[in-house]
Amino acid sequence: MNIEIDASAGFCGGVARAIRLAEQSIAEDEKIYCLGEIVHNQAELNRLSKKGLIFINEDQFRNLYNAKVIIRAHGEPPITYQIAQQNNNELIDATCRIVSKLQQKVKLVSATMSAVNGQIVIFGREDHPEVKGLIGNIHSAIIVIRNEEDLNKIDFKKPIHFFAQTTNSVHLFRELANKIESRMKLAQNEKFINLKVHETVCKQVSDLEQNLKLFAKKHEVIIFVGGANSSNAKHLFDLCKVQNQQSYFINDASQIDVNWFSEVKRVGITGATSTPKWLMEKVEQEIDKL
Numbered sequence: 001m002n003i004e005i006d007a008s009a010g011f012c013g014g015v016a017r018a019i020r021l022a023e024q025s026i027a028e029d030e031k032i033y034c035l036g037e038i039v040h041n042q043a044e045l046n047r048l049s050k051k052g053l054i055f056i057n058e059d060q061f062r063n064l065y066n067a068k069v070i071i072r073a074h075g076e077p078p079i080t081y082q083i084a085q086q087n088n089n090e091l092i093d094a095t096c097r098i099v100s101k102l103q104q105k106v107k108l109v110s111a112t113m114s115a116v117n118g119q120i121v122i123f124g125r126e127d128h129p130e131v132k133g134l135i136g137n138i139h140s141a142i143i144v145i146r147n148e149e150d151l152n153k154i155d156f157k158k159p160i161h162f163f164a165q166t167t168n169s170v171h172l173f174r175e176l177a178n179k180i181e182s183r184m185k186l187a188q189n190e191k192f193i194n195l196k197v198h199e200t201v202c203k204q205v206s207d208l209e210q211n212l213k214l215f216a217k218k219h220e221v222i223i224f225v226g227g228a229n230s231s232n233a234k235h236l237f238d239l240c241k242v243q244n245q246q247s248y249f250i251n252d253a254s255q256i257d258v259n260w261f262s263e264v265k266r267v268g269i270t271g272a273t274s275t276p277k278w279l280m281e282k283v284e285q286e287i288d289k290l
């Protein structure tokens, strides 16, 4: 049996940098905290916990004083920085540069939106840390949409700036942007509408989508390794499944089922931008043993 690990799968640059910073900090200091999960992958969180990284939630962060805290790649709203200052906490800011730029852009646009009674629409999840960080920078009307149904929340008679969470599907974003445009034209009965589409899906995520489609077709069986609570993993797995019905989602090597491989010659192992390479290699070793 030939087993291939997808070369394009694994940590995106932002997550890889955050983990690098975390490991450097743990090596230099005894107690390092991380606000929220540094990556949506339990196996990687366990590995970093064993090394000494302490994960805390927002409530614990509010009650933490004189400590060192890592801000993960998804970024944080301005209030987090204010609390850190009040509590005399030192922040190790691993916010991805692309996310920082997006926060700045959203902030700038928001300043112009109030004057024209416009709306900022974000394609993402309201409970996702990156979206929470963006919302914290906006001082005008904001609507977060997850799907086509949520378009009903939008007032199509008003100006719109449309953004995406960086880890979302570029394909779905474009579909939604087209639908917004059509509905604005209909609502305003005009050819020229005040819509600005900012395609802010990260290039690493959109490239991964393209590669994944080809990779999934190339193999008889696809093993997708991802975190149970990673929206990026879920979305990419769905893409895989469309291309290859013999695709299976696992969190780690313990979930491998020997029945998936009977008379199979080509197996592909892939994952999300939150899946560590070492975990895919471990899965490869286990399949190899079969």
Ligand code: SF4
Binding pocket: 012, 013, 014, 015, 073, 074, 096, 097, 098, 099, 166, 167, 202, 203, 204, 205, 273
């Ligand atoms: S997906 Fe892209 S923008 Fe988001 S953290 Fe990773 S590298 Fe940064």
